[in-house]
Amino acid sequence: MYNRRETKYPMPVQDPLVRNHNFKEVALGYDAETAVCEAERCLSCKNRPCVKGCPVSVAIPEFIAKIAEGDFEAAYRIISESSSLPAVCGRVCPQERQCEGNCIRGIKGEPVAIGRLERFAADMHYAGAGAIERPISNGHRVAVVGSGPAGLACAGDLAKMGYDVTVFEALHAAGGVLSYGIPEFRLPKEIVKREVENLIAMGVKLCTDSVIGRLYSVEELRTELGFEAVFLGTGAGLPRFLGIRGENLKGVFSANEYLTRANLMRAYEEDSETPIYHAKRVAVLGGGNVAMDAARTAKRLGAEVTIVYRRGMEELPARKEEILHAREEGVELRLLTNPVELLGDAEGNVCAVECVEMELGAPDESGRRRPVKKVGSEFRLEADCVILALGTSPNPLLQRTTAGLETKPHGEISADGDGKTSLEGVFAGGDAVTGSATVILAMGAGRRAARAIDAYISSAHR
Numbered sequence: 171m172y173n174r175r176e177t178k179y180p181m182p183v184q185d186p187l188v189r190n191h192n193f194k195e196v197a198l199g200y201d202a203e204t205a206v207c208e209a210e211r212c213l214s215c216k217n218r219p220c221v222k223g224c225p226v227s228v229a230i231p232e233f234i235a236k237i238a239e240g241d242f243e244a245a246y247r248i249i250s251e252s253s254s255l256p257a258v259c260g261r262v263c264p265q266e267r268q269c270e271g272n273c274i275r276g277i278k279g280e281p282v283a284i285g286r287l288e289r290f291a292a293d294m295h296y297a298g299a300g301a302i303e304r305p306i307s308n309g310h311r312v313a314v315v316g317s318g319p320a321g322l323a324c325a326g327d328l329a330k331m332g333y334d335v336t337v338f339e340a341l342h343a344a345g346g347v348l349s350y351g352i353p354e355f356r357l358p359k360e361i362v363k364r365e366v367e368n369l370i371a372m373g374v375k376l377c378t379d380s381v382i383g384r385l386y387s388v389e390e391l392r393t394e395l396g397f398e399a400v401f402l403g404t405g406a407g408l409p410r411f412l413g414i415r416g417e418n419l420k421g422v423f424s425a426n427e428y429l430t431r432a433n434l435m436r437a438y439e440e441d442s443e444t445p446i447y448h449a450k451r452v453a454v455l456g457g458g459n460v461a462m463d464a465a466r467t468a469k470r471l472g473a474e475v476t477i478v479y480r481r482g483m484e485e486l487p488a489r490k491e492e493i494l495h496a497r498e499e500g501v502e503l504r505l506l507t508n509p510v511e512l513l514g515d516a517e518g519n520v521c522a523v524e525c526v527e528m529e530l531g532a533p534d535e536s537g538r539r540r541p542v543k544k545v546g547s548e549f550r551l552e553a554d555c556v557i558l559a560l561g562t563s564p565n566p567l568l569q570r571t572t573a574g575l576e577t578k579p580h581g582e583i584s585a586d587g588d589g590k591t592s593l594e595g596v597f598a599g600g601d602a603v604t605g606s607a608t609v610i611l612a613m614g615a616g617r618r619a620a621r622a623i624d625a626y627i628s629s630a631h632r
Contacts, residue, residue, distance in 0.1 A: 173210035176279030181286055186498035190469050193354040193438060196495060197261070202242070205290045209238035212282050215274055220284060223272035225614040228252040230269055230284055237287055246295035249288055254323040254613060257296065257361050260289025262352060263610045264489050296364060302371035308332035310627050313397040315382045315568075318346020319609045320600025321403035322365065323616030324623075329372040331624055336397070337369075338380040343434060346405050347601075348609070350434040351426075353463050355470070356492075359433070383567040388575070392595060398630070399595045399623045402583060403616060406562040406601035412455070416512025417558070421447065421520040425456070425464045425559035432467050449473045449555030453523050455509050456559030457481070462492040464557045465501045475501045476551060480508040480528050480541045504551070506530070508541065512556055523551045562606045580605065589619030597623055 182198040183189070189196050200208065212234045220230045229248050236245035249256045265271075265285035273281030310333050314325045317339040325335045343349050345362040370376060382388065382404075391397045409424035411417050428446070431437040437446035452468040454461050457479035465475045477496070479486060482505050486493060497503065504525075511524040527547035530539035564581045576584040576592035582605055589597035599615030601607055 172213075173207055175207075175211055176275075178211075178280045178283040178286075179204050179208045181283075183495075186495075186500075189355065190466075190499035193470060195358050196355050199293055200286055200290045202240075202294075205237055205242075205287060206240060208283050209234045209287055211275060212238070213274055219272040219274060220269040220282075223268045223270075224252075225268065225608075225610045226252045226617060228269075228288070233291060234282065234284070234287055237291060242291055242294040243298075245287075245291040249291055253288075253610075254326040254617070255319065255365055255609070256288050257292035258319070258348060258357060258365065259610050259613070260285050260287075260292055261357050261361075264608055266490060268610070302368055304371065304373050305330055305332045307334060307373070310334065310631075311336070311397050312623060312627075313338065313391045313395070313400045314403060315388075315391075315400065316340075316346060316403035316405055316600075316602070317344035317366070317376070318403055318405045318600060319348060319612040320405075320602070320616035320619075321346065321401065322369065323613040324401045324403060324599065324620045325374050325616075326369055326372070327617050327620035328623065329369060329374050331620070333624075333627075334373070334375075336375040336377060338382050338385075339376065339378045340381045340404075341434065342378050344376055344378065346403075347407075350430040351460070351463070353429065353433055353467050355466065356463065381567070383571040388568065388572045388593070388596060398627050399597065401589070401616070401619050401623065402568060402591070402596065402598040402602055403600045403612070404565065404568060404602045405612075406564045406582075406606045408563045408565045408581075409558065410560045410562060411558055412509065412560060414509065414511050416514060416520065419512055419514040419520040419556075420518050421449065421554055422512060422556045422558070423447075425454075425460045425557050426562065428464055428557050429460070429467065432471075438467075438471055446471065447555060449553075451553045452476070452555045452557060453478055453509075453551055453553035454557045454559055455479075455523075456561075457486045457488060458559060458561070459488045459492055461557075461559035462488045462496050462501075464559050466496050466499060468555070468557065469496075469499055469501055473555065476504050476553075477501060478504045478507050478509055478523065478525065478551065480506065481538065482506055482530060485530075485538050506541065508543065510548075513550070520553060520556050523553055523556060525549055525551055562601075564602045564605070568602075587618065588622035589615060590622060595626065597626075 233245040233248040270281040452473040454465040513522040527544040528541035531542040534540040583598040589599045597619045600612035
């Protein structure tokens with residue numbers, strides 16, 4: 171039955187004035203009745219433009235049709251043919267720029283809530299999931315370095331093919347950016363843990379606290395440990411800075427450090443062994459999803475929070491939903507504002523951000539209008555904590571310790587569309603290759619690399 175409703179069915183959420191004091195998930199998810207009604211809005215277009223907008227080409231009309239029929243498990247199976255982490259992607263992917271951005275329903279109304287339906291199908295599956303089937307081993311071994319979205323997707327696909335996969339993770343917990351970067355209120359860590367446990371049940375071995383480049387070199391993984399291929403999915407965890415005065419003051423954090431303390435180490439808990447700094451006034455510099463995550467985390471820790479971004483609302487790169495949630499929770503946006511210096515007190519603690527107001531000029535090389543300083547617009551924004559959310563680069567450790575591994579000018583690993591690097595039997599994908607991007611793009615790279623690794627090993631044994 172076709173539903174003519176022009177707008178999405180709203181997502182139930184925690185009240186903003188309640189949720190900005192806790193770390194529980196903000197979006198509560200559709201119930202079965204709402205999911206079916208939303209699924210009935212799908213036009214089942216023959217040319218499937220939504221699929222073209224999906225980096226892993228999920229069969230979107232097909233899985234939505236199953237939800238409309240009430241066959242939720244069939245919907246999950248269809249999604250799982252293309253996506254390794256549907257419960258994750260349904261929560262954090264920028265659907266508005268991908269699948270939903272291409273939805274025909276969005277021309278005269280709102281697109282179908284594809285992401286919410288993907289989350290619903292995954293959550294329904296896991297609510298009643300049984301034992302995981304362990305594939306028959308094909309006798310070949312592959313090492314995966316990094317357990318973020320790219321690594322997990324690559325490991326999962328290889329395990330399904332029968333490969334003996336070992337994942338090496340530098341931190342004490344698996345998940346990469348899913349664990350250390352995305353807050354609990356957006357992506358509960360129990361979901362990440364469940365996905366990792368599923369891989370282990372399929373036979374994937376997980377080695378945490380294992381820094382490749384220190385514990386073993388990439389070459390040693392192949393020559394001494396006997397892995398026939400290696401996938402590098404080490405992400406982009408090296409923070410960037412503005413290069414302005416005062417960045418070394420006490421109370422100045424990179425978003426990486428701040429979020430890792432809160433997310434992976436649960437520093438916000440009263441009995442935490444690694445407590446986080448509870449500031450009164452926090453300034454977050456940046457405008458992406460990481461900036462929103464840091465700001466909303468600081469808000470939950472009791473601070474007054476201001477996001478400082480040098481362009482306007484139209485140029486703000488964060489997801490619209492994240493911006494809306496941040497503003498609902500009391501985060502202030504100071505747009506068309508550029509920080510030029512961080513000021514400190516006599517004890518070396520940050521106390522203010524020196525700013526100038528901006529206006530938008532002609533477009534730059536990225537196509538966005540270039541911000542230009544307003545003469546005489548200098549002002550100070552008081553802050554006893556400043557969080558820099560300005561993007562990230564790959565950690566240079568692997569590049570420094572791996573002879574012959576070609577990299578790009580900013581440190582990203584050079585790899586072709588299938589993830590092949592300059593080294594024989596070594597593949598790479600995700601943020602380590604592209605720089606900071608989305609979860610689904612990293613997953614897509616991991617899955618393509620898995621197919622390429624299978625082809626590589628298969629050709630070597632013909």
